Amino acid sequence: MRRGTIPLFILGFAFLIAAMLSSSMGAAAYTDTQASAGMTLFSQKCQGCHGQNGMNGRAPQLNGRADLLTKYGNAAALYEKIHTTMPRNAPGTLTEEQALDATAMIMSWNGVKADGTALTTANAASVKFDSSTTAAPTTAPTQLPKTGDGMLPFGLAIAGMASIAAAIVLRRRSA
Numbered sequence: 001m002r003r004g005t006i007p008l009f010i011l012g013f014a015f016l017i018a019a020m021l022s023s024s025m026g027a028a029a030y031t032d033t034q035a036s037a038g039m040t041l042f043s044q045k046c047q048g049c050h051g052q053n054g055m056n057g058r059a060p061q062l063n064g065r066a067d068l069l070t071k072y073g074n075a076a077a078l079y080e081k082i083h084t085t086m087p088r089n090a091p092g093t094l095t096e097e098q099a100l101d102a103t104a105m106i107m108s109w110n111g112v113k114a115d116g117t118a119l120t121t122a123n124a125a126s127v128k129f130d131s132s133t134t135a136a137p138t139t140a141p142t143q144l145p146k147t148g149d150g151m152l153p154f155g156l157a158i159a160g161m162a163s164i165a166a167a168i169v170l171r172r173r174s175a
């Protein structure tokens with residue numbers, strides 16, 4: 001058997017495992033649609049105090065803040081905080097849906113990715129914020145949920161399959 005095919009196999013499997021890990025890391029129940037609806041709401045009802053994109057306002061920063069989500073522990077507690085106390089000048093005026101959208105937006109701002117399942121008042125308590133869901137936010141705060149988020153696992157999976165295919169071809173040739 002030709003030398004070099006074994007490392008190629010190993011490389012292929014390493015890519016596949018990396019693809020699996022990166023696709024499951026830091027994802028939780030909310031949709032990109034909820035997060036962008038949250039952004040629209042934010043610019044109308046929250047930005048005046050919390051600043052554009054949740055930064056540099058006179059109220060606390062909500063974007064790219066490592067401690068924010070873990071302070072609440074799960075999505076239900078963050079939802080509750082928003083639903084009952086915000087906007088601070090008109091508490092209790094947000095609909096359930098608006099408060100869920102705002103919760104989703106704050107999750108996306110703080111390193112949690114959408115897993116495509118809608119965040120609801122029924123599942124919010126099971127959406128936990130611990131170090132496995134809240135990857136440290138990047139230094140550049142997210143402005144809008146990125147549509148390219150699924151590309152990394154996809155690319156890694158392709159690289160993995162290509163390496164394995166190459167290894168198989170090399171083995172056949174040398175047999």
Ligand code: HEC
Binds near residue numbers: 050071086087089094
């Ligand atoms: C009138 C000003 C004002 C508006 C408008 C406002 N907020 Fe706030 N917000 C505050 C202040 C002040 C605090 C800090 C005191 C507190 O937690 O109640 C705060 C705190 C928060 C917190 C908790 C932050 C933390 O560190 O725990 C969240 C989440 C939040 N706001 C979300 C929102 C959302 C979402 C909206 C829009 C729907 C909104 N706020 C609108 C003034 C405002």
